[in-house]
Amino acid sequence: MGLHALRFRLVDSENSWGAKRRQRRAGWLAETFPDLAQMSVIDLGGRVSTWAQSAVRPKHVHVVNLEDAPADVPEWAEVDRGDACALPRHIASRRYDLVFSNSVLEHVGGHERRLRFAETVHALADAHWVQTPYRYFPIEPHWIAPGMQFTPVRLRVAVARRWPLAHTRPDCREKAIQQVLWTELVDRSQMRHYFPHSQIRAERLAGLIKSLIAVQTGRA
The missing domain is CATH 3.40.50.150 (Vaccinia Virus protein VP39)
Structure with missing residues (x-):
């Protein structure tokens, strides 16, 4: 929080x-x-x-x-x-x-x-x-995560689901994949x-x- x-x-x-x-x-x-x-x-x-x-x-x-x-x-x-x-x-x-x-x-x-x-x-x-x-x-600006844009999709999805500085963390892996692939x-x-x-x-x-x-x- x-x-x-x-x-x-x-x-x-x-x-x-x-x-x-x-x-x-x-x-x-x-x-x-x-x-x-x-x-x-x-x-x-x-x-x-x-x-x-x-x-x-x-x-x-x-x-x-x-x-x-x-x-x-x-x-x-x-x-x-x-x-x-x-x-x-x-x-x-x-x-x-x-x-x-x-x-x-x-x-x-x-x-x-x-x-x-x-x-x-x-x-x-x-x-x-x-x-x-x-x-x-x-710094990747959407998640405010250092270097996130340079990492493999699998790692970006993991960051999207868990990173505490994300605007809104997705509640499932599929939504996280969508966020990552559309950025x-x-x-x-x-x-x-x-x-x-x-x-x-x-x-x-x-x-x-x-x-x-x-x-x-x-x-x-």
Whole structure:
């Protein structure tokens, strides 16, 4: 219980170290896109609550993920249930000022699906901001487990079931396998491949790359 409380203080609470890092990243987003408050944004895999708490909120936010829509959606937002790698036609045919995605690329399900995700990003807008944790940061960010991403699947499953800093430990081995196999961190070469015309920015912690962000402003 004490170690799980440590996770809450590190990354999950509103005043945690992780929350401060997310706030800093949001500031970076606003600096990169100074017209953000006037933009229409599609958020692939996100939540309305993230934007509701943001210091700078876009004029309109369209959230698309695999979860059911919340009961209350503010007037400046809309929410659809959909697969970002294969959007339904009524969404895929639209255009936005900016495509945003935070910590989703590593969960879409392998190389071919990541290619489809990138195609979706390029098709929806001229500008994008796609963030994902960096594979070679020494701490696996989802479980806060040192080096977990470099170990065999069998060991990762064991860690997922027992590691005290996990967000929610699965109650059976099959659920643990699903969590592990649906989490695949990427490196800089992969990001350059998926977003060849984007600037690949590095978010650092203690001098080490913690996450990668593919940025395209859409400006000439």
